[in-house]
Amino acid sequence: MSYNHGVEIQGSCNGLLCIRNIVEDMAIWNPSTRKYQVLPYLGSCKGYVCGFGHDPIADDYKVVKIIQLGGADGKPLESEVKVCSLKRNRWRKIQDIPCVSSFPVANGVFASGTLHWILTQKLDLSEENTIVALDLATESFREVPQPECERMIYQLNVGVLGGCLCVVANHGDARVDLWVMKEYGVKESWTILFSLASEDVVGSLRFLKPLAYSSCGNQVLLEHDKINLFWYDLEKKKAGDVWVPGMISYQRGSN
Numbered sequence: 001m002s003y004n005h006g007v008e009i010q011g012s013c014n015g016l017l018c019i020r021n022i023v024e025d026m027a028i029w030n031p032s033t034r035k036y037q038v039l040p041y042l043g044s045c046k047g048y049v050c051g052f053g054h055d056p057i058a059d060d061y062k063v064v065k066i067i068q069l070g071g072a073d074g075k076p077l078e079s080e081v082k083v084c085s086l087k088r089n090r091w092r093k094i095q096d097i098p099c100v101s102s103f104p105v106a107n108g109v110f111a112s113g114t115l116h117w118i119l120t121q122k123l124d125l126s127e128e129n130t131i132v133a134l135d136l137a138t139e140s141f142r143e144v145p146q147p148e149c150e151r152m153i154y155q156l157n158v159g160v161l162g163g164c165l166c167v168v169a170n171h172g173d174a175r176v177d178l179w180v181m182k183e184y185g186v187k188e189s190w191t192i193l194f195s196l197a198s199e200d201v202v203g204s205l206r207f208l209k210p211l212a213y214s215s216c217g218n219q220v221l222l223e224h225d226k227i228n229l230f231w232y233d234l235e236k237k238k239a240g241d242v243w244v245p246g247m248i249s250y251q252r253g254s255n
Contacts, residue, residue: 010063011052013110018052018063028052028061028086039063039084042091049101051108051115057137061086064108064115064134068100077121083139094139102129102156109158111165112184113137116144116158129156131167147179147190161210161220166193168208173198176208178220193220194232200239 010018010026020026024044029036047068054061067080077100084091099119108115119132131144146156147167155170165181167190175197183189196208209223219231221242229242 010050010107011110013053013061016052016061018050020050026063028063037086037089040090042082042084047100049105049107049117051110051117051134053108053110053115053136054113055085055136056113058085058087062136064136065091066097066101066117066119069096079119081134095141097132097141099130099132106157108134109160109165111160111163114184116165118156118158131156131158144181144185145187145190147181147187147192149177149179157209159210161193162213166210168210170208178210194234194237196232196239 007019007021010020012018015030015032017029017031018026019029025041026039027036028039042065045065045067049066051064051066052061053064063084065082067082069078069080077098079097079100081094081096082091083094097119099121102118102120106118108117110116113136115134115136117132118129120129131146133142133144134140135142144165147169149156149169157168157170159166159168161178161180165184167179167181169177169179171177175195177195178193179190180193181190207225209226211221211223211229213220214231218234220234222230222232224230229244231240231242232238233240
């Protein structure tokens with residue numbers, strides 16, 4: 001499938017990966033067993049985001065594509081949504097949504113049986129973005145309440161940490177705040193886990209992604225610039241380098 005150009009991971013769930021190549025072939029792959037299932041070809045689409053997760057009611061895995069239709073030349077913002085389940089192995093259209101993906105474009109995050117994206121209803125950088133969720137069982141959209149962040153947020157990203165939905169709120173190059181939703185769907189359960197200042201990380205703060213807690217639970221593993229890894233100690237409030245054999249060495253300015 002790679003055509004010598006490699007593949008991109010569109011999402012992961014329960015050890016399975018949703019992957020895509022340069023000509024838009026998509027497949028669900030189990031790296032442990034090396035088994036895979038190629039999805040029906042949907043064709044090349046411009047301006048879309050994906051999502052991959054598990055429907056616990058139907059016990060089925062589903063791939064979702066949100067394809068931007070409007071927004072250019074004064075047309076209203078609208079996206080077409082298509083779903084492909086592994087059991088049916090065919091694409092079908094579900095309800096459209098009056099939103100498009102915000103910048104930077106990011107694929108959906110799976111938590112609590114639901115896929116989440118940061119979407120916008122206006123192509124205006126001053127407009128606040130929205131956390132939009134798709135319940136994979138009912139295939140219906142809803143808005144997820146956001147944490148009470150400061151007004152001046154330059155970028156908002158969603159992730160999953162310890163099975164909980166989380167949000168990375170970026171305040172330009174000054175700092176980032178990591179929020180965790182302790183009880184899914186409850187606005188009051190948003191808790192700020194930690195903040196990182198610009199001097200804690202070499203490079204831009206805009207490309208941070210939480211990955212996992214340490215086994216003892218007092219550290220968070222983060223990805224930076226889509227290649228480097230570092231630990232953040234929640235007790236000491238300090239960042240520490242991660243060295244993995246075969247990976248490019250990442251040396252920060254301070255520890």
